[in-house]
Amino acid sequence: xxxxxxxxxxxxxxxxxxxxxxxxxxxxxxxxxxxxxxxxxxxxxxxxxxxxxxxxxxxxxxxxxxxxxxxxxxxxxxxxxxxxxxxxxxxxxxxxxxxxxxxxxxxxxxxxxxxxxxxxxxxxxxxxxxxxxxxxxxxxxxxxxxxxxxxxxxxxxxxxxxxxxxxxxxxxxxxxxxxxxxxxxxxxxxxxxxxxxxxxxxxxxxxxxxxxxxxxxxxxxxxxxxxxxxxxxxxxxxxxxxxxxxxxxxxxxxxxxxxxxxxxxxxxxxxxxxxxxxxxxxxxxxxxxxxxxxxxxxxxxxxxxxxxxxxxxxxxxxxxxxxxxxxxxxxxxxxxxxxxxxxxxxxxxxxxxxxxxxxxxxxxxxxxxxxxxxxxxxxxxxxxxxxxxxxxxxxxxxxxxxxxxxxxxxxxxxxxxxxxxxxxxxxxxxxxxxxxxxxxxxxxxxxxxxxxxxxxxxxxxxxxxxxxxxxxxxxxxxxxxxxxxxxxxxxxxxxxxxxxxxxxxxxxxxxxxxxxxxxxxxxxxxxxxxxxxxxxxxxxxxxxxxxxxxxxxxxxxxxxxxxxxxxxxxxxxxxxxxxxxxxxxxxxxxxxxxxxxxxxxxxxxxxxxxxxxx
Amino acid sequence: xxxxxxxxxxxxxxxxxxxxxxxxxxxxxxxxxxxxxxxxxxxxxxxxxxxxxxxxxxxxxxxxxxxxxxxxxxxxxxxxxxxxxxxxxxxxxxxxxxxxxxxxxxxxxxxxxxxxxxxxxxxxxxxxxxxxxxxxxxxxxxxxxxxxxxxxxxxxxxxxxxxxxxxxxxxxxxxxxx
Numbered sequence: 001x002x003x004x005x006x007x008x009x010x011x012x013x014x015x016x017x018x019x020x021x022x023x024x025x026x027x028x029x030x031x032x033x034x035x036x037x038x039x040x041x042x043x044x045x046x047x048x049x050x051x052x053x054x055x056x057x058x059x060x061x062x063x064x065x066x067x068x069x070x071x072x073x074x075x076x077x078x079x080x081x082x083x084x085x086x087x088x089x090x091x092x093x094x095x096x097x098x099x100x101x102x103x104x105x106x107x108x109x110x111x112x113x114x115x116x117x118x119x120x121x122x123x124x125x126x127x128x129x130x131x132x133x134x135x136x137x138x139x140x141x142x143x144x145x146x147x148x149x150x151x152x153x154x155x156x157x158x159x160x161x162x163x164x165x166x167x168x169x170x171x172x173x174x175x176x177x178x179x180x181x182x183x184x185x186x187x188x189x190x191x192x193x194x195x196x197x198x199x200x201x202x203x204x205x206x207x208x209x210x211x212x213x214x215x216x217x218x219x220x221x222x223x224x225x226x227x228x229x230x231x232x233x234x235x236x237x238x239x240x241x242x243x244x245x246x247x248x249x250x251x252x253x254x255x256x257x258x259x260x261x262x263x264x265x266x267x268x269x270x271x272x273x274x275x276x277x278x279x280x281x282x283x284x285x286x287x288x289x290x291x292x293x294x295x296x297x298x299x300x301x302x303x304x305x306x307x308x309x310x311x312x313x314x315x316x317x318x319x320x321x322x323x324x325x326x327x328x329x330x331x332x333x334x335x336x337x338x339x340x341x342x343x344x345x346x347x348x349x350x351x352x353x354x355x356x357x358x359x360x361x362x363x364x365x366x367x368x369x370x371x372x373x374x375x376x377x378x379x380x381x382x383x384x385x386x387x388x389x390x391x392x393x394x395x396x397x398x399x400x401x402x403x404x405x406x407x408x409x410x411x412x413x414x415x416x417x418x419x420x421x422x423x424x425x426x427x428x429x430x431x432x433x434x435x436x437x438x439x440x441x442x443x444x445x446x447x448x449x450x451x452x453x454x455x456x457x458x459x460x461x462x463x464x465x466x467x468x469x470x471x472x473x474x475x476x477x478x479x480x481x482x483x484x485x486x487x488x489x490x491x492x493x494x495x496x497x498x499x500x501x502x503x504x505x506x507x508x509x510x511x512x513x514x515x516x517x518x519x520x521x522x523x524x525x526x527x528x529x530x531x532x533x534x535x536x537x538x539x540x541x542x543x544x545x546x547x548x549x550x551x552x553x554x555x556x557x558x559x560x561x562x563x564x565x566x567x568x569x570x571x572x573x574x575x576x577x578x579x580x581x582x583x584x585x586x587x588x589x590x591x592x593x594x595x596x597x598x599x600x601x602x603x604x605x606x607x608x609x610x611x612x613x614x
Numbered sequence: 615x616x617x618x619x620x621x622x623x624x625x626x627x628x629x630x631x632x633x634x635x636x637x638x639x640x641x642x643x644x645x646x647x648x649x650x651x652x653x654x655x656x657x658x659x660x661x662x663x664x665x666x667x668x669x670x671x672x673x674x675x676x677x678x679x680x681x682x683x684x685x686x687x688x689x690x691x692x693x694x695x696x697x698x699x700x701x702x703x704x705x706x707x708x709x710x711x712x713x714x715x716x717x718x719x720x721x722x723x724x725x726x727x728x729x730x731x732x733x734x735x736x737x738x739x740x741x742x743x744x745x746x747x748x749x750x751x752x753x754x755x756x757x758x759x760x761x762x763x764x765x766x767x768x769x770x771x772x773x774x775x776x777x778x779x780x781x782x783x784x785x786x787x788x789x790x791x792x
Contacts, residue, residue: 174650218638379650387645389668413672416646416665474665477646 016372022204057526072259084158128169152178153226182371222324616670626746
């Protein structure tokens, strides 16, 4: 009997997501190899830009890029810088980035997009939903499970905020994995299985350094360090500052408050920065309302401008080496991650410090997403014999008498990690005990990051000092703290009320999930509409240009008529609000101009052969 | 519990390479990633077991943490094992160092003091190794008492060495507590 039995128990597909400051990506395990998924716009990188159109539609990624200039007050980028942060933490951010922080942001930051306000996890959720849609379109079926990467140096609140974003986007976040560790996973799978490696990850807004030991599929992070406020954005801001100062002198105009001007200039500055990685000199070229500004920047000037930013990454590297108990001579390889590692000065600084030429052959933009896909494969059971032992980046402590911190789990402890502490009452009949948990390396609680206050409730009244409540602090494999408490005498579990110092309560997240489900359909349709209109504009512009080409003259009148009709019909349809109808007309115009496009190509080829210009 | 999870008999002298091997082998068995498709209860169990394994490895691979752990297991109260009192034999040195540090945070006198304290700490480490082996063979309670006093002296010396390195100008009782 030749019958193949198909079992309907294919494991749920788990995708890996790199939720970056500048760009985000989604990847999956295509059999045994991780692969980045291309979006319907043909791009792998989804810019982490979210825009709310005046019609109330949310658009994300490449489609939102133009909105940065058209509607800067309705568009946000680099929202990752706000994740898990309080109002007091972001004073620097607000000076340098056009974040519009809504009033009433004391407990949880709210940013304004036009007339609406959103929390940073909600904005991040819009990006995640776009990635989810891209994955669903490419792979078929519904995607509900994901691994999301976070900077290794992210604290508990920043991790919680990322997980909340996943939940709001309708994703079951199976694991948060540290970005450099994910990169090591992808790199290890591809290139090397043994030795000691350093991962230097300079992204758009964060810097991480991790040192790992690899042996037989086991990835052991020895130590990690970093700065969650350091990245390519800071380099852009240096160039922006110079250009804005020039403009102030040359034009006598302060453009720093014009969102449109700033975004146009920013785009130009980023282009110049990227070009400087390959050229010795570039010219910043900025046209604004008929005025023209140019400034030549050599690589030498550029390097002088950013040297201190690059130097700021070296301290964490040295600390990381020390904590890992290794010297530069012990490092077999340095893996470079993040777009900013394309900068020659960054590469040479890393080479000098680690005394080894850094590896750059894996695309620094994609390696983290690929690693996230590998981790997704490990969790789904499709990748075997790979085990990841990560660490917690910051020490966990509790505030004791006099505001002094007592450390209970030290930084660079392998996670999951736990610690037990026994608490008692200080006053007769005391019914609850409040525990203040902080993260950081400083001696005083006030100098560390307040994480949460845990309220142990329902203690039976008794004389001071007789209650014995054992509290267990557990940092899970996501690097997130879980707290449970137990009466030592009765063994009864105590209820623990968590008051997070920053970030959303469970109830708030639930409400956001509800709201997002309500609007999911509308949002999606609205986004499709913007995308369809944008591709309509693109093809109409191209068609209008083609009509000026000599090739248009050789078409017969019937064909020209068909093109004219298709163009007219598309223009009419664009005013409607049905994305599918617009896309259909785009397709018709595409077909109608097919022959024209070929003819233009032939003309161009002939022209080239003749050496004449058309 | 920590020795058990690493499948070891309680001992103060441990082969660190053997400990590493055990940790890696058990990590491959217990890591929570391997249980992500199991029911919630099993996942929680894996998380707890894996945390215990990591806690055990972290504690036992460091000889000082390992000794403190054994002391606690053997009923020596945790707060008893850390004394804030200046060990009598160090009184004179501490007094002289204080005087020197009042003058300046660095200098040949302070360097000399640091070298002296480091030498004393090395001596203690040697004595401690002997005491570890002795307890492993005999399990005598007096040996643990001796180890506890060695640990106290060592801790005190480590603090003194830190002061000479960091060039802190005060040496109050409080700053020596941890």
